[in-house]
Amino acid sequence: MSGYAPEEATRGALTGGLIGAAAGAAIGTAFGSAGTGAAVGAAAGGIGYGTAKAAGSEADFKQAYVTCMRQRGHNVLN
Numbered sequence: 001m002s003g004y005a006p007e008e009a010t011r012g013a014l015t016g017g018l019i020g021a022a023a024g025a026a027i028g029t030a031f032g033s034a035g036t037g038a039a040v041g042a043a044a045g046g047i048g049y050g051t052a053k054a055a056g057s058e059a060d061f062k063q064a065y066v067t068c069m070r071q072r073g074h075n076v077l078n
Contacts, residue, residue: 012053013046020045 020041028037069076 006054008057009050009054013050015053016049017042017046019049 020043021038022041023045024041025034025038027041028034031037066076066078
């Protein structure tokens with residue numbers, strides 16, 4: 001699904017942050033510091049997944065645009 005890139009980045013950052021925090025806490029617990037692990041995991045997951053969602057959203061939009069233009073009979077250069 002294509003969406004507005006900043007909005008998708010925000011959603012991705014929140015989702016990635018939550019997943020990263022959970023994974024980081026689990027790993028941090030094994031090494032004696034669940035809080036530090038959660039913080040590192042949240043930051044890494046939020047930045048990584050947020051960036052990926054924004055890039056994916058932009059690519060989806062471009063593909064939808066090109067498809068639409070071609071279906072209307074226009075030649076589209078990549």
